[in-house]
Amino acid sequence: MTVKKLSGAEIVVEELKNEGVKVAFGIPGGALLDLYEVLYNETMIKHILMRHEQCAAHAADGYARVSGQTGVCIATSGPGATNLVTGLATANIDSSPIVALTGQVPTSAIGTNAFQEASTFTITMPITKHNFLVMRTEDLPRVIHNAFYIASTGRKGVVLIDLPKDVQANRVDVELHPGDTPPGYKPNIIPNKVQTKKAAETLANAERPVILAGGGVISSGATDELRNLAETLGAGVVTTLMGKGAIPETHPLSLGMAGMHGHIYANRALNECDALLALGTRFSDRLTGWQLDQFAPDATIIHVDVDAAEINKNIPVDIPIVGDVKLAISDILKWLEKECIRDNSVWQKRLKEMHAACEECICDVWRAGSSTSDILIKELSNILDSNAIVTTEVGQCQMFAAHYYMTREPRTFITSGGLGTMGFGFPAAIGAKVAAPDKKVVDIAGDGSFLMTCQDLATCVENDIQVVVCIFDNRYLGMVRQWQELFFDKRYSQTHLGITPDFVKLGEAFGCYAERVEKPEDLKSALNNAFESGKPAVLDMIVGKEDKVLPMIPPGGGITNMIGTERCKHV
């Protein structure tokens, strides 16, 4: 390795390129002038100027979730960094790999309440996997390499690097591209053979096996293995919200999403199974409900996760397996070759019948035409290709999408699962489109959520990033309204959104294609117009003001206590 004299900012850019970074989302500022000076001439890294730092983080997150590569976002010191916070927390809780670079006041001014000083290092400590405050330019090569290594291995997550102005400006002799990694960081990747053997035996002997697939299946790239395992066992597969796409939801063994807004049959399968293989999931309360005695009470629970801290955290586990999901499934499959798999056709028949009955109920609802939101999702699901990417905002729109959108490929359903961040979907769609320019990208938005980050329509138009925002325009903070309707006596406190803005005009003001969709039948042509326009687009879809996402597990309930099941006549 050769020693070169470089400025800190030059080192940062050299190391980013060495880590394979092709694109960064950010906004400059006083504490980042040195870095942006170097980026000015840079051809290998495309910088996309966002209009809000929260969007920069969400875009980097969307990019990471779609591509599997670490996303990069950049913000200046003080307000720039604090604006990033929501986006970083959103990515970290969903184990999405991001490296965030923030400017900081010069080292000599740290702690003086200097202009635009905020203690980014301490603010972001609890919402990142790790963070660095770099005090010496010489440390930059090692820190940047470690940041990417930590973000993208083990349980993936967010790493932030805080860069004081003088650390960027100083010129030092350095050796680039160090290979060393932090001494205390050794992710547990390789699953224990004794445990995977036990898992295989349990699954082979199960009468009623179910696989629960979480986001870890997608992030470890284990979807082929999962499908293979499900077919080998004849096990039903339910997913978490983050696991949508782990198995095609059109697959005969797929039971869709379980949990609070999941499918009845998925929740019943969890309740009735005698062996549960949970893969890359953290058993969040949105999945399990609050009556844990209803959650797989008869099952031997096998839990595979790369993060040992997730095992036995929320649900007591019989067979813990710490390691990479893909490797664990491969091992289980190998052990299964030696096992004789018990006939479970009765169980498979029951799952199929429940599934079919539920479809029947859904069709009843659609025939009645009483709720437009779910029909629109069904339409979207029919219109979009299986490789199209759907992102979501948060609220009813998100849960309608989770429930009715048929996800067919991994990394095509992008949603804020853990933090539930309104305003995530649209900037995440920007990142998604940048990561996959050849795929169609649609944000399933709520009218409330979209207003939180819509200023980045400017970014889309300017950079020719063609995402289509489909606004579920119910003029309500609908999900909160639904809770008020069901549990607070219809007292709609602060959930009505009034009549402004006109979303079509808003889209047009930014230079987007925009159209109002009054009826679900008109969605197809509107979407067609949007894609044909070649421009970013805003579709204002009028939906039933009081549509509700049902059935659901009420607060305090367990997975078999779903309410709103009157419609579920056939199950």
Add this chain to the structure above:
Amino acid sequence: MQTRVISLLVEDNPGVLTRMSGMFTMRGINISSLTVSPCEKEGLSRMTVAIKGSESELEKVRKQLSNLIEVLKVVDLDVHESIIRDLCLMKVHTRNTEARTEVMQLAESYNAKIVHASFDSIILELTAEPERIDRFVELMKHFGLKQLFRTGITAIGIDY
């Protein structure tokens, strides 16, 4: 609830203490004592954490600690297989000769050192197991404690 002692080997970076205590706060874990000190290896520090909790809580703490990037090693110390020490400095009122004599006698029986004496008070130093210090402190309260300082525990495993 039992007191558990965890010994950690951590990178000696600025912020590592904040990260550590932040983790405890974030997970709702109450720590009864936390000490940091240099150790035999350059660039590393040793931390001794005492927490009150059940076995399963301890298990969770151990895993969360291991997850911190700057933590190299987490060892659960078995209280019976470790040497555990706390250091205490206290200023005790000795208003009259009688009190003074009594304090000095008790100090001697506890192996506490008299590190300073003035007309109306004595400063004592005691290094011992925390429970022994607790008992000594209780005794000294009868005379009137002016000030009490404890370092928190540090511990070493016999076999590890």
